[in-house]
Amino acid sequence: MSNQEIRDFLNKNPEFLFQSKHTEVAKLFNVTAERVRGIARRMKNNMPPPQLGKITVNNSRTQVSRAFTGGDPENVLVIGDLHAPFILDGYLDFCRRTQEEYNCGTVVQIGDLTDGHSYSYHEHDPDGMSVGAEYNAAKDQLAKLFQMFPKAYCTLGNHDMLPFRKAKTAGLSKAFMKTPNDIWGAPPGWTFCTEVEINGVLYTHGTGSSGPNGAFNRAKDSRTNLVMGHTHSFSSVQYAASHKDLIWAMQIGCGIDRSAYAFEYGETFAKKPIISCGVVLNSGKLPVVLTMPLV
Numbered sequence: 001m002s003n004q005e006i007r008d009f010l011n012k013n014p015e016f017l018f019q020s021k022h023t024e025v026a027k028l029f030n031v032t033a034e035r036v037r038g039i040a041r042r043m044k045n046n047m048p049p050p051q052l053g054k055i056t057v058n059n060s061r062t063q064v065s066r067a068f069t070g071g072d073p074e075n076v077l078v079i080g081d082l083h084a085p086f087i088l089d090g091y092l093d094f095c096r097r098t099q100e101e102y103n104c105g106t107v108v109q110i111g112d113l114t115d116g117h118s119y120s121y122h123e124h125d126p127d128g129m130s131v132g133a134e135y136n137a138a139k140d141q142l143a144k145l146f147q148m149f150p151k152a153y154c155t156l157g158n159h160d161m162l163p164f165r166k167a168k169t170a171g172l173s174k175a176f177m178k179t180p181n182d183i184w185g186a187p188p189g190w191t192f193c194t195e196v197e198i199n200g201v202l203y204t205h206g207t208g209s210s211g212p213n214g215a216f217n218r219a220k221d222s223r224t225n226l227v228m229g230h231t232h233s234f235s236s237v238q239y240a241a242s243h244k245d246l247i248w249a250m251q252i253g254c255g256i257d258r259s260a261y262a263f264e265y266g267e268t269f270a271k272k273p274i275i276s277c278g279v280v281l282n283s284g285k286l287p288v289v290l291t292m293p294l295v
Helices: 003-012 019-029 033-046 091-101 131-148 162-169 180-184 214-222 261-266
Strands: 072-079 104-109 152-155 190-193 195-198 201-204 225-228 236-241 246-251 276-281 286-291
Touching: 003 019, 003 033, 019 033, 072 091, 072 201, 091 104, 091 131, 091 276, 104 195, 131 180, 152 195, 152 201, 180 190, 190 195, 201 214, 214 225, 214 236, 214 246, 236 286, 246 286
Parallel strands: 072 104, 104 152, 152 190, 201 225, 225 246
Antiparallel strands: 072 276, 195 201, 236 246, 276 286
16 A cells, blocks of 8 residues: 555545544554654644644634734733644734734733744654744744734743753853744744742743643742643633632633644543633733634
8 A cells, every 4th residue: 555545545535634533543554653653753843734624713803913002001901822833823813813802902912922843852753844933934934923013021931942952951051042032033023031029910821830720829829810821731710719809810822733643642632732712801900801703
């Protein structure tokens, strides 16, 4: 059985591109699952997004590329984990529309701006992009982000720290490292930090926290209103009251394309990424999670 015959089958039946279906294809063609997996991965890298069974956006609303120049600085838009170059098509437009709809004059990107699959400490796909190719693809996606949001805070996530961790592993001094602004070509209006406090609300990526109560537990430990990303599959607002105070925690979902090979590890997970962003209104008093309409 030739590779071309298998490719033809996968082209006609894209639902079998995913790893959970590879064994079925292997049995059908009497080949190994590893062979099918290799063919499928190469196809995923080369095929246009709609052919991958990718989640697509309901495009009934016009895409937006210009920056929103107005907005109340007391209203904050929170953009979820992006993991460039694996940002879901339409997510940035969704965030930009949300910014204008809720009149947000301040923007926070909650971290994991980029993925770093090719240079991660974890197992990476040998059929995926090289380090250089992934870097260039990420910069291309981020160029749109920077155009749409020329001023923002980015609370560095665990994936954002990969270049610095790799340099440390190699024994390189910090003096050899560029700043995130220089690495990704961010405009001067972007501020990279580990966390930022705005109107008494702490914004942090959430490295080290997990589960449906990750943000809530972090807020209770800090005794402060808090916004966190990191967990992908959880998106909510929770409150805790004592006789002294009332605090809330908002857990933002993400804006990732879960069909990308970088997220194949989650194909068999029951919980899937929640595509959402958030807004914090009324000078830090009203947190709202907004899910992106998908088809």
